[in-house]
Amino acid sequence: xxxxxxxxxxxxxxxxxxxxxxxxxxxxxxxxxxxxxxxxxxxxxxxxxxxxxxxxxxxxxxxxxxxxxxxxxxxxxxxxxxxxxxxxxxxxxxxxxxxxxxxxxxxxxxxxxxxxxxxxxxxxxxxxxxxxxxxxxxxxxxxxxxxxxxxxxxxxxxxxxxxxxxxxxxxxxxxxxxxxxxxxxxxxxxxxxxxxxxxxxxxxxxxxxxxxxxxxxxxxxxxxxxxxxxxxxxxxxxxx
Numbered sequence: 001x002x003x004x005x006x007x008x009x010x011x012x013x014x015x016x017x018x019x020x021x022x023x024x025x026x027x028x029x030x031x032x033x034x035x036x037x038x039x040x041x042x043x044x045x046x047x048x049x050x051x052x053x054x055x056x057x058x059x060x061x062x063x064x065x066x067x068x069x070x071x072x073x074x075x076x077x078x079x080x081x082x083x084x085x086x087x088x089x090x091x092x093x094x095x096x097x098x099x100x101x102x103x104x105x106x107x108x109x110x111x112x113x114x115x116x117x118x119x120x121x122x123x124x125x126x127x128x129x130x131x132x133x134x135x136x137x138x139x140x141x142x143x144x145x146x147x148x149x150x151x152x153x154x155x156x157x158x159x160x161x162x163x164x165x166x167x168x169x170x171x172x173x174x175x176x177x178x179x180x181x182x183x184x185x186x187x188x189x190x191x192x193x194x195x196x197x198x199x200x201x202x203x204x205x206x207x208x209x210x211x212x213x214x215x216x217x218x219x220x221x222x223x224x225x226x227x228x229x230x231x232x233x234x235x236x237x238x239x240x
Contacts (some may be wrong), residue, residue, distance in 0.1 A: 006132075015136070016032040019032065020096075027078040028109045029103065029105045029106060030097055031090065036094075038089065039090060039113065040088060041117055043085055044228055047071060048080065049075070049079075050067075050068060051194060051240075052082070053240060067160045076213065076217050078231045078233045079231055081235075083210045083234075083238030084113070084236055084237065085117075086155065086237060087237035087239040092107050094110060095208055102144075104141075107147030110236060114152060114236050115156065118152070124232070125202050126202075127153040127156075127205075128149065128160075128203055128204070128205045128206070128219075129162055129206050130216070131143065132167060133168075143162075145206055145208060148207075152234065163193070164193050165205075166193060169189045180213040186218040190219055192222060192226050195226035199227035200227060200229055201227075201229065202228070202230040203228050203231050204231075204232045204234055205219050205231060208236050209236065210233070210238045219233075
């Protein structure tokens with residue numbers, strides 16, 4: 001009976017993964033309604049380029065297009081990066097459960113939450129998930145970015161392109177590296193199988209967490225060099 005109870009707790013957990021209270025009648029697996037509704041949404045003032053939060057609104061008061069120091073020092077290849085929430089609290093726990101437990105059933109509600117809080121979007125031609133290397137895909141069993149991108153594409157009735165941008169190198173997990181090491185880790189790690197498909201396109205690339213932006217920037221470089229006219233980057237959360 002003890003073993004059966006443990007199996008049922010894994011398949012149909014009764015305690016919230018974040019606060020350990022009863023899941024109750026929550027529509028989301030592994031989380032109670034209170035914790036799921038407590039995700040912290042990013043708020044301004046934000047850098048119009050990379051989405052970093054400014055400490056004060058003064059920087060944007062007279063110049064709405066004023067970028068942060070990092071973006072002024074080195075202009076990103078993407079045109080705009082948007083993160084929906086802060087990588088903390090129950091949202092951080094949800095992303096960890098989604099990726100590493102792994103609880104792929106969280107992909108649908110997380111992707112929908114991201115799309116619902118994105119608001120209006122500019123004219124887009126394609127949604128592209130950041131790809132996993134084939135070896136890591138076999139290990140994890142799914143690409144978390146693809147599940148999220150699928151929900152975003154569906155929410156905005158956009159084509160989903162998941163078979164063109166590929167990862168050539170099995171890079172180290174970015175979470176283990178310094179900002180400088182992250183840049184080197186993803187350098188020349190991506191490629192397009194059919195570059196001509198990007199000519200003249202406005203593209204939205206999707207991933208789970210934005211930390212330094214190294215991965216998104218490298219993917220954007222590949223897309224821009226292939227002829228994409230605009231690249232926007234979207235993540236569920238941003239580490240601050």
